[in-house]
Amino acid sequence: MNIELNGKIYEVEPGQTILEAARSHGVYIPTLCYHAKTGGVGKCRVCVVEVEGMRGIVTACTVQVGEDMKIVTESPSLRKHRKMVVDLLLSAGHHDCLSCAQCGNCELQDVAYSLGLTHPSFPQPERKPEDLSSEFLVFDETKCIQCGRCIQGDNCTVINDTLGFAYRGADTKVSFDHDLPIGSSSCVQCGECVQLCPTGALTDKKARGLGRNWELEKVNTTCPYCGVGCQMTLHVDRKQNRIVRVTGREDAFNEGMLCVKGRYGYDFPSSPKRLTHPMIRKNGVLEQVSWEEALDYTATRIKEIVDRDGPDVFSAFGSGRITNENNYAIQKFTRAVIGTNNVDHCART
Amino acid sequence: MTMDTNERTSTELEQLATLNAMLARTSREEGGLIPALQTAQNLFGYVPHFALEHISTSLRIPMATVYGVVTFYHFFSMQPRGKYTIRICLGTACYVLGAQAVLDAFREQLDLEVGGTTPDQLFTLEAGRCFGACGLAPVIMVNDVIHQRVRPEAVAGLIQHYREAEQHEGELV
Amino acid sequence: MTNSIRELEDAKVIFVIGSNMTEAHPVISYYVKRAVQKGAILIVNDPRRIDLVNWATMHIQHKVGTDVAYINGLMHEIFANGWAKEEYLRECTENPEVIREVAAAYPLERASAICEVPIEQMKEVARILGEAEAVSVCYTLGITEHICGTDNVKTLANLQMVLGNIGKRSAGLNPLRGQNNVQGACDMGALPDVFHNYQPVANPEVSAKIAKAWGVDKLPTKPGYKKPTIIDKALDGGTKILYCVGDNAVQSDPHMAHTIRAMQSLELFIVCDIFPNITTPYAHVIFPDTSWAEEDGTFSNTERRMQRVRKVLTPPGEARPHWWVLQELGKRLGKDLGFTSANAIWEDMRSSSTGFAGITWERIHQYGLQWPCPTLQHPGTPFLHAQGRFSRGKGLFHAVEWIPPAEWADEEYPFVLSTGRRLWHYHTRTQTGNVAGLEAIFPEELLEINPEDAEKLGISSGDMVRVSSRRGSIEVKAWVTDRSPRGVCWCAFHFEDACANVLTNNAFDPVTETAEYKVSAVKIKKISDGVGWDTPIRRQARP
């Protein structure tokens, strides 16, 4: 199917929306409430385009492409309308980016930048306190643009059924159950809403102030907890040798979804209680020793006992927590070096 | 947290029983939520929180969704209402013929803001949308009774009339 | 899992048994809930009213430890109504007559009497399973942690073969593996009877092939002891050296007193872990290990997908990757194991494996690959035994009779204690115990008691109670909740000071030696009053 975008012909698949078709060809259309997972719902009206033959201007995220459709995505009047819509949003809250966790990764900031908006031109409402009542989430109502992505996520992707819109018109707000603080609500803090939030309304509490988005190195890995093996991206501060934040990988089989342990249980490696040195029990007390001493001591004791009583008195436990490579190393050591098959692991708990 | 029954008065218990009976017959698929809320509103005079819980669990609709619907529609109130709900019509015809002055008079006399209820639980003041009696503008409704061509000066008399009706009833019962 | 996780989203019928999915495998539960939203039927079979029931079409509360009777009863009903897939039985299974006899021995009256599920409910479940075009069965430790764990799994396999559900999309028999790399530990041969890639140690050619690959002249062919036997043998000198990596056995193995006595009688106990815990005090030698995110490598998840883990942090102090320690020990014991890097180890493993041969770190750089993946061009296997062609040829039915648990509730110990996991913590809290926030959400262990049982004992939420079994007793705070059915109480083993494994019974499944964590007999006595919780709404996984 062919369509015309700003005068140029493009090949697109039927069933795509104008937005998807434009983006697949690198044509920029600003969006705020659209997200690949939660779809185009036509709430923010920033993605309006002109389509020949259609009455008025339409939202690119909800209208599907049609054969030989002529679409204009940039025009002075479109820009004026988009600018007014974003200006209304900026004036409806307190989008001050100075120390916002989402700075540099905020879609409202990007769209305002692309439209050249510098400040809200309408009087702003009075500030409201942030909801800090939960362990891992922070909800700042004054940065919420009511795009509904968090609610759509909570009710259709992770289906924890905690979020919903409450009240009406200008008082519409995102509400946890019957407008409870997050901490006492039924929220299991899986963080899907934080990942879907385009602005700084919903952010990770533990990551606040520990690193700007662009300062942190992104490295993909697998979750250390249950057997689902969710794919995640670690936001790492190399200088501080610390994981600052975790997000789910949208392109992997878990589609960006995680649970509370996966998303927020990342800081145990940096705990001061870690075992850091080899130790040997000397007259009943475990003492720190060097690697040399520990390895020599262990090797000689193993050799002494195995030579005396044979290999079968040796047994080794691998683990469901360590990597495949380490498990393989343990079984190879037990079989090739010691010469027994007494190797097992805690598959039973 | 299951609703502990001993805290509820006996009338509330039967009302709750009627609500539960209605819920048993309602299914979420055919949009049963709003009729259920309307039943609760008519039974209790308002939608108490424990009714929201009952509706949420028996229709298996998340509380967030139930709360979103009950706070969307103007008709539902989650605070107990006064015995007499005074609704001042703010339709165009009434407005043009002085409804705002009538509303201000009620606000002064009852010392209430729109949506508030008098401490003695007698009056609730609401600003309503057009009741469809524009020929008799400006119009107010007290529960289901329509009063037509109300003048600001007549407001005091009207309130007095209902206060006396209340005392009168008070003596009888 | 025979099938893949995302297939669950398109399943028409999902049969979940012995799996508290929203707490133990939350992301898989998201896909199950999506299937329900798209109109699928979800049948949750669990004695407890777990949170997944909120989204279930049916909740079957069968009695703890009666899974075989319940499933055999269903199969009886399926055969009786001709719902069995006869063509599948003829073509894809070896011995269909075996299962017909087993099912015949479990008419609904008998099965229902044992598992206490009303007959009409069993009829309804059987009808749904029988008429469905595909059913996906998911289970976790609720099925395996019994003395008849293996029998339970075989019975589920029988059910799925009777229904012809092995070898097609959105179906299959799906164990949800509990730990991040427990599937990998099995894949890599950390088992007494198999090398990596499940190659049996007793098979002479295999033994020779691997001996050659490892550059040793001979490898032991007699399968070794399983973990519980290893621990028991420590008491009679059968085990003198225990080399324990990343395993807090004292807290996670049943009958804690017994485990401690075993550890104390070892001649050389080497422990390698990332944190001190209640097992490390008994060690003679401690090696500091590198943790997740401090070394490169791979994990295998529950859907047989091998995926990369990457190093982003420098390990603290002198901690070293464990293969380095083994390389050093090997050198001192006269054998160069060739462990120069994690990738080198992987290549060493791959060179002598079959089903993993096609998986290299480069190929799984972006997305993992699901084994079997025998060649470098092979795309991986989303679901096993396609079109009913079992890897062993034809499906094998097992005649399985129901046997009661080792220890049942009686006058002296009137309650059944079942154990498990919570959303907020992981195993013995070695990791989650050191995560800011998780401790605050769920700070202490809670014993979940049925409201009617609690009322009889004068217990209300927040009171401290003493729970005792024939093996020990703990003091724990009570949580009165309808999550527990009458006569059954439940708690986890996350907290050492109120650890369920003080009470659990070290009776084992004869084949896998998995302990019967799910059934122990206990008694409960109130110690002191406490303050309950007043939460404004029913919540998942906590009061």
Add this chain to the structure above:
Amino acid sequence: MNIERIASISTLENIRDKARASSPENGKSEEQEAVLLCAGGGCIASGAYAFKEALQSALNSQGLADKVTIIETGCLGPCAQGPVCVIGRDKTYYQGLQPTDAEELVSSHLKGNQIVERLTWKGEGEKPVPVLADIEFFKRQTKIVLRNCGRIVPTSLQDYIAHDGYAGLAKALTSMTPEQVIDEVRISGLRGRGGAGFPTHIKWTFTRNSEDPQKYILCNADEGDPGAYMDRSVLEGDPHSIVEGMALGAYAIGSSKGYVYVRAEYPLAIERLQIAIDAARQAGLLGKRILDTDFCFDVEIRMGSGAFVCGEETALINSIEGKRGEPRPRPPFPAVKGLWQKPSCLNNVETFANIPAIIHRGGAWYAGMGTEKSKGTKVFALAGAINVSGLVEVPIGAKLREIIYDIGGGIKGGGVFKAAQMGGPSGGCIPAAHLDVGLDYETLQSLGAIMGSGGMIVMDEHSCMVDVARFFLEFTQDESCGKCVPCREGTKRMQAILTKICAGEASMEDLDLLEDLASTVKSTSLCGLGQTAPNPVLSTLMHFRDEYVEHITDRKCRAHVCPALVQFNINDNCTGCTLCARRCPVQAISGEKKEKHVIDQSLCIKCGACLLACKFEAVDKQ
């Protein structure tokens, strides 16, 4: 009363003939007489039931109880004159009936058949015009939608059948294919009466063409427009016409299930509609195998719960589904994916009320009325500063002047006509200059107003156009569902600017910002509410821009409505009686006894108490 099942067209016809003979309009039989008392919502509010009791007791006391029966009917039209009644035989019309008039009415008219001129309609020069047909208000109307209102007992199936009720349905089911029914509607040229005027037959064709075994037909009785109450009168006066209209619609599009979405503020309408539905079910005109054909159809009432936005098609559908009444993006249109994602066709009460007549008497007959592009009649709800406010049904294209002056009896208290507000919060105003405009969809659009549901608020010079625009913005802002940004935030900002203008604190830049806002809200809002919310502002700016400029630059409100711009001063008529000083709530008035008093402007809160109190017209309001 039990109703036996009507199994065929012939049974329907002989019920009709039998019922016609005894129809209450002309008494049960020759020497019988009937008093048709209007029991519409408006008349009940003005005391129709009190009058009925008095009339009944008067009949009993004067021995006419068995000869004369009192029939409660639907709304006759002139609500402001209520309570009203029509005498069955000679069609004499009486209004303003108080219980005290009952005895006189019985004795002089019913017994001595002497007209009680005091209670009749007053025409030109206060001349009594007793007979209904001669009264200007009724003569100039052509009642199709309101054909039965005021002539039948709303809840009586027999009465409805007597007036060709269900004839259209019987005709369609037995001799027309669904396509023919749609074609008849096409010929009639009927356009949606909800406000947008979308041709009904096109909507029905779209829905018919969507293949799906389950389709829905919906009736929009939310009637949220303030100042519009024709739907209420039809539901209360002639509920069966809606049931029949929906049945015909369902047959045309191939649906078996319908819903009527009625607002919670209309309890009486719901009660009577439910009675009609139950009666239709008993008579086999609803439910399985209607009139022994294989057409099955049933209809259910769903109550609104106070949300103006639910008048919008997709918001109404969401409300029936038990959700928040938020509109859905279109496409997909409801005809393809509507209620529970099934093809659904939604029409307004007034549209459905026309259908039975069109099918029964043919589309060509209906097309004979109205203008070239807009056929048939439209019901207007006259209200505001007009002598006779009530329901008026006239052919489309009638002139505004004719409706206001000839039918509506001109401006109340002889005032000067300033503007007529049409279409409520989505509409606009028509100034005096366009009094002679023929009212149809296109002409109103060109004037910046819309036909809307037909609410017509007449305003004289006592209304300030800026304040009216502010009132409408306050309405739409309060009723916005909050789903899309331009409507949620834009209307709030527009209202803030209008409030500033009314407070005399605005600047000309504010006016430009107001127009920018209006253009964005109008073109980018998701649904009709947002898209039309700026209309009241744009149309008042189009016709009364000078009033805006006056408010801003001269800080003057010509109509003395905006409190901030009004000044109260005491003129020379003041006799120093000190009454105003005592009444002033803020003690802003000072002066000695018998001396001329003065109002301190800094204290005065413009409440007007002094003006009301003064007996010597000594207080001026500029």
